[in-house]
Amino acid sequence: MVSGEPDQVMFSTTGKGKTMRQTRREFLKTVAVAGSSAALLECTGLLRKASAEDLAESMAEVKGYTYCDGCNHVPMCGMVYFRRGEVITRLETRQDHNYPNSTICSKGYAQLQEQYHPDRLRYPLKRTNPKGRPAKWKRISWDEAIRTTAKHLNGVKAKYGADKVCFFTGDPKEMRPVLQRLAYSFGSPNFGSESSTCFRSVSLGSLLLSGLPRPGAGPGKETRNCFVWGVNQSYSMATAMKSLLRAKEAGVRYFVVDPRKTPMVRTLDGFHLPLRPGTDGALALGIMNVVINEDLYDKEFVGKWVHGFEELKVYVQEFPPEKTARITGVPADRIREAARAFADGPTTVMLSASPVVHHTNGNQNLRAVLTLFAITGNFDRPGGMVVPPPAVLPSTTDGHPVFCRRTDLLPKLQPLRADRDYFPVWAELVSEIQMNRLPEYVDRGRIKAMLLFGGNAKMWPQPHLYQKALLGMDFSAAVDYFYRPWTHDYVDLLLPAATCFERLAPAAVFGRSVYQRQPVKPLGEAREDWQIITDIGTALGLKKEFFNGSLEAVINEDLKPTGLTVEQLRKAEGSMATVPASGAPKPRKYELGMLRPDKLPGFDTPTGKIEVYSTILEKHGVDPLPTYKEPSESLLSNPEMAKKYPLVFMTGARIPFYTHTKWRDVPWVSEFQPEPVVNLNPQDAKARGIREGDTVILENSRGHITVKAHLTEMVGAGMVDIYHGWVKQDVNTMLARDFDPISGFPPYKSALCDVKKASV
Numbered sequence: 146m147v148s149g150e151p152d153q154v155m156f157s158t159t160g161k162g163k164t165m166r167q168t169r170r171e172f173l174k175t176v177a178v179a180g181s182s183a184a185l186l187e188c189t190g191l192l193r194k195a196s197a198e199d200l201a202e203s204m205a206e207v208k209g210y211t212y213c214d215g216c217n218h219v220p221m222c223g224m225v226y227f228r229r230g231e232v233i234t235r236l237e238t239r240q241d242h243n244y245p246n247s248t249i250c251s252k253g254y255a256q257l258q259e260q261y262h263p264d265r266l267r268y269p270l271k272r273t274n275p276k277g278r279p280a281k282w283k284r285i286s287w288d289e290a291i292r293t294t295a296k297h298l299n300g301v302k303a304k305y306g307a308d309k310v311c312f313f314t315g316d317p318k319e320m321r322p323v324l325q326r327l328a329y330s331f332g333s334p335n336f337g338s339e340s341s342t343c344f345r346s347v348s349l350g351s352l353l354l355s356g357l358p359r360p361g362a363g364p365g366k367e368t369r370n371c372f373v374w375g376v377n378q379s380y381s382m383a384t385a386m387k388s389l390l391r392a393k394e395a396g397v398r399y400f401v402v403d404p405r406k407t408p409m410v411r412t413l414d415g416f417h418l419p420l421r422p423g424t425d426g427a428l429a430l431g432i433m434n435v436v437i438n439e440d441l442y443d444k445e446f447v448g449k450w451v452h453g454f455e456e457l458k459v460y461v462q463e464f465p466p467e468k469t470a471r472i473t474g475v476p477a478d479r480i481r482e483a484a485r486a487f488a489d490g491p492t493t494v495m496l497s498a499s500p501v502v503h504h505t506n507g508n509q510n511l512r513a514v515l516t517l518f519a520i521t522g523n524f525d526r527p528g529g530m531v532v533p534p535p536a537v538l539p540s541t542t543d544g545h546p547v548f549c550r551r552t553d554l555l556p557k558l559q560p561l562r563a564d565r566d567y568f569p570v571w572a573e574l575v576s577e578i579q580m581n582r583l584p585e586y587v588d589r590g591r592i593k594a595m596l597l598f599g600g601n602a603k604m605w606p607q608p609h610l611y612q613k614a615l616l617g618m619d620f621s622a623a624v625d626y627f628y629r630p631w632t633h634d635y636v637d638l639l640l641p642a643a644t645c646f647e648r649l650a651p652a653a654v655f656g657r658s659v660y661q662r663q664p665v666k667p668l669g670e671a672r673e674d675w676q677i678i679t680d681i682g683t684a685l686g687l688k689k690e691f692f693n694g695s696l697e698a699v700i701n702e703d704l705k706p707t708g709l710t711v712e713q714l715r716k717a718e719g720s721m722a723t724v725p726a727s728g729a730p731k732p733r734k735y736e737l738g739m740l741r742p743d744k745l746p747g748f749d750t751p752t753g754k755i756e757v758y759s760t761i762l763e764k765h766g767v768d769p770l771p772t773y774k775e776p777s778e779s780l781l782s783n784p785e786m787a788k789k790y791p792l793v794f795m796t797g798a799r800i801p802f803y804t805h806t807k808w809r810d811v812p813w814v815s816e817f818q819p820e821p822v823v824n825l826n827p828q829d830a831k832a833r834g835i836r837e838g839d840t841v842i843l844e845n846s847r848g849h850i851t852v853k854a855h856l857t858e859m860v861g862a863g864m865v866d867i868y869h870g871w872v873k874q875d876v877n878t879m880l881a882r883d884f885d886p887i888s889g890f891p892p893y894k895s896a897l898c899d900v901k902k903a904s905v
């Protein structure tokens with residue numbers, strides 16, 4: 146609860162699993178800050194019957210553009226908004242937006258309810274009671290907030306060193322480039338993000354194998370087969386389904402590798418390989434066994450461009466189809482059929498961020514999958530895993546290395562990384578630090594202060610340790626849209642962020658097209674992240690790097706490689722410009738010297754080849770081949786535990802209504818699933834006397850939560866699946882902090898558990 150003026154007293158429901166409650170008067174008060182309108186009331190669905198006298202004077206409807214940040218990807222689907230005054234009244238899909246086939250989804254439309262949610266933070270807040278208790282906040286000015294932050298960060302720098310300050314971004318990803326610039330300019334290499342549990346393990350596996358930061362993916366014109374490996378885009382990126390369906394109509398055959406029978410199997414008529422969670426590596430090795438023994442690999446490519454093939458050839462003999470079937474649960478004839486698809490390529494793969502890598506053996510699993518596509522000659526082959534031509538700017542996820550100061554400042558700071566001796570492979574190849582050992586970094590005095598943009602202390606297994614870590618810091622400040630007690634009760638300052646309708650930065654870049662937002666005035670004193678970071682940088686004394694606080698100058702610096710400026714984009718039709726391509730896309734870039742900084746043919750790895758035998762892993766004393774080990778907690782590795790907890794526990798897969806912890810208080814989407822449910826196969830349910838909708842206890846050796854049962858064939862027998870991000874029924878309390886030694890990723894998808902009916 147909040148002290149101070151009445152405007153601040155609006156935190157009572159946020160994030161506690163309740164639906165939004167708000168009186169009409171309160172709602173009108175909320176929007177009155179920017180001027181209310183009838184259309185807004187109707188489109189948000191909060192007050193459908195607002196009477197005429199409640200409505201502001203009718204104003205002309207004006208069109209503007211933004212792009213959605215709802216998925217926690219990069220700036221994504223283009224939106225046309227319509228506003229009256231400064232109030233947005235409705236949204237439409239921006240048809241000329243270049244994000245492929247983008248169409249606003251349910252969450253995108255619901256952004257408007259989040260935008261005008263009564264609990265939105267509107268002023269900088271400073272706590273008036275000790276950390277670790279329900280916060281009491283006092284409104285302060287932005288000037289005080291920025292000065293206080295700068296004073297504490299410079300204090301930690303003077304006392305312990307700049308590296309003791311950690312700069313963290315969670316959701317959205319949009320502030321990553323400018324926050325890196327701040328961290329490295331300040332003198333700390335300790336910039337981290339939620340990618341420590343997301344896409345970066347795929348990226349790391351790809352770097353180890355081929356030197357490419359991300360594997361090319363998705364079907365193209367020449368593709369014959371597409372492996373959809375652990376991806377359920379119908380839920381996680383529904384807007385991309387159109388292109389997959391078009392490819393299906395054009396004759397692409399889909400192989401869906403997934404423990405669950407997701408809608409991808411049915412919608413794409415996919416050949417399903419239903420594996421036991423965490424056995425992706427074994428499956429890939431089993432398929433390679435057939436590919437190699439039946440001479441289906443690309444001998445010319447392997448002979449010229451693959452390092453370690455002979456060692457791999459020997460190793461895969463340990464994975465004949467029948468044995469692989471016993472490990473993975475995928476029938477041997479299906480393994481053979483999948484392998485034989487490689488005789489009829491090109492074959493590509495779509496990999497998602499998590500199902501393959503959220504295990505203690507995750508990175509080797511991922512390397513095995515990528516190795517399969519490498520030895521079959523599908524790397525950068527038309528219709529295969531095509532390496533996209535360089536975009537005019539790197540994605541917001543990575544930021545431009547020069548703008549971020551990764552090229553000139555970070556190399557010198559590397560020895561000061563907090564993660565250096567915990568995850569040495571990651572520390573060598575990934576510029577951002579691995580955040581998952583934050584409690585240990587704090588315990589060992591490596592982190593003393595932290596800035597969190599969209600941070601969530603509950604995103605990790607055993608979240609209480611991360612809350613304790615925040616509590617143990619000399620200073621921390623969080624920037625967010627809402628007060629989220631499970632994180633913000635442990636910080637000193639809470640600053641209000643502007644939304645994707647209220648921000649100018651950053652540009653959205655797809656290929657050669659550059660888009661700029663046309664922001665409306667933020668609610669209250671909400672401020673955009675890039676501006677907050679620019680202000681903090683300037684207050685820290687980094688005036689040159691942050692152009693004396695000029696946001697526009699900072700964005701112009703980021704835009705430099707495009708040759709565009711904010712002003713030019715502002716004047717351009719639809720605030721969009723296209724930068725001409727420097728040439729036609731080329732396949733087999735490795736032959737043309739396009740994948741290495743020295744421009745020599747080959748791959749950007751120590752041997753210049755695809756390293757199925759990784760010389761970097763060998764240097765670090767890790768198995769250089771993509772070897773398979775059981776997850777450390779599994780039916781096979783832990784048979785004693787499996788007697789008590791015979792079901793495999795999966796969490797973290799997307800559902801259509803939520804993105805991680807977001808949207809629980811937004812009626813348009815939360816009404817679809819107002820409470821957590823555990824998905825259970827009817828066979829397992831019957832064996833336990835559980836029926837649809839029963840209250841059940843999901844338990845394992847680390848804890849339990851009480852939820853409702855949902856019976857579904859989507860989940861195979863012997864496993865359960867539950868969505869994460871519920872504050873009370875927090876699945877992360879049931880997970881081990883047992884990290885993959887290569888990537889540092891936690892095992893979100895291979896714990897053991899059981900489900901029983903709750904007594905009523």
Ligand code: SF4
Pocket residue numbers: 213214215216221222248249250251252253254382383384
């Ligand atoms: S798919 Fe939906 S939530 Fe994601 S960016 Fe597009 S509109 Fe937003």
